[in-house]
Amino acid sequence: MMTALMLIAALAVPVIAGMSLVCLICPRFKLGITEALFVVSLGIPVGFGAVSLVLFLWLVAANGQTRGATMLLVFVGLLLAAAAIVRQRRGSGVSLDRSTNPEGGALRWLGPALAFAVFITIGVAVLTAIAQPHGAWDAWYTWNRHAIFMQRGGIYWRDAFSAPETGWTADYPLLTPGAIAAAWLIFGRESLLVSNAVGLLFTIAPIGLLVSTLSFLRTRTQGLLAGVLLAFSPQLAIQGAAEQADIPLASFYLGAMSLIGLYDGTGGEGQWLVMSGVLAGMAAWTKNEGLLFVLVLYFVRSVVVTLSSGWREALRQAVRFGAGLLPVLGVIVYFKLRVVQAGSDLVTHQSISAEVQRLFAFGRYWYTSKMILAGVLDIGGWMVTLPALLVMYLLLAGVNMERRDRMPIATGALTLGAMMVGHLFVYVLTPHDLAWHIRASLPRILMQLWPTAILTFLLFVKTIEEQRDESSSEGAHVPAPSQWDVDRVSGQPAPV
């Protein structure tokens, strides 16, 4: 009984802190069911990210001593919760959920299908966690091991990042280890139950985030379909239970992109971009790939906005995004420059001449491209080629021509494309055996991007509700549920 209560506390403190941060940083909105799903789903990664940052800063300040850290974590969680409640009481703003359909709502059977898919995901994750309670390779090699250093390394906690550390991964950022160590501290001791539970929360968070975001931006059916596509991807549960950092990273990529979509789709409230910057920063605090994501997203978004609205608007958005990003980036820079003494596996043991040689070895490009294509065709781990099914579905449903959705679609698609190009170069330049490196990491790299790919794809595809409206109106223009804007004066939604 006591164990169950402590487990709930260990998970609740970060999640409540995250939900509160979402409510405090994002624009004020009315809390309906879908909004609550959005806040919880985004609150899970944000909360664990926040506690890992707090714990890291505490360890730096207290020279590794954890006495007092638990109190601080609980205090920060309560303080944020109180501030969020006060803010919410001052007025709740407009509802984000525009998914009520005059033609009869979402497909009735899709909700139960999603519930079943989530049930299966949790079932597979739990079975996998029972079979491998310590997680998989990366969990023992890096994440959970670094969590041990943070939780009970004491004054020796920096040894994991010191020069004699021979592992390759000493410069890997600390979001996942910090999140697990913080949960252990609140729980009172190291426990596989806690690290498995954190892994499970990270596994289900992107499903809720996809469902809610697409319900806001498109329709309820589109949201439910997105959730089904992700939850029915066996790799989500398997990698989530493996306690690797790729599923948390996927949540941050998806979160950053969802918030940009909400900025574009709800009348341009700058706080969405600030929160998106926080999420992008947390992606970089999760894995080094996240730094690539930050660079790519910043560049792509700037180009897209400059082309559509001019450089002044691009600069305005970049400043807001940067306001959320920079504090987290500052912590990462401190970690890399002041804590890490060992080099990165992709940089050390590399000579310039060897890198140049690899850069012009065109066979490596051909091989890597072939492997990436094969990986993309197998994405999600379905028994059929899912991209082929999705192309078929696109042909059936048609393309979403809404002007309002063009910006997030362009940002999402170009970011995904540029990320793949970036990873191609990482593989081409890798000092490791190329085939081994691709085999060991490509499925995880693709899983990081998969939820964002689903979001972008279902923004691009016309919804079933829109098709119904087009058929029933027979030429008369009836506003589709996705076509809405916020009437800034009255605070009420109004069709465009």
Place this chain on the structure above:
Amino acid sequence: MKNARRIEIGIAVLVLFGLMSNVSSVHDAALTLRRLPSDSDMVTQFGVHIASIRRDLPDHGMVGFVSEPPEDMTVNPVYTREWVWLRYFLAPLLVIPYVPQRAWKGDEDPVPYTPLVIGSFHGASPGRLLDEHGLVIVKDYGNGIMLLRPR
């Protein structure tokens, strides 16, 4: 309405294939669970295997690791796996592959000195390997795990 019906069928096809993909993954996960030897996974078993040497090691600092060569993860997965699991179970103690001080060449990074070395052996007597590395046995735990020190 025709188009809407077509989309509904498209969604149903996606859900159906998703469901079928998951039936196989549930089956795979259950099968893995059933195949586990003696009710625990390999990592947990290794933790039990090294429990005795754990008590004789410091909480922090650095120890070496030696096992049957080759010390290359692509050709000797057992060596790599055991080294990685030792790193994991013994953290915050650092476990580094043992290199004798005399093997250090001046143009390389200096080899860190490790006063204690963990040996994990699977074959017959490791006497020759210990001689080659200049190591002597401090304690033999009888299960292939030995506590060693440089001569």
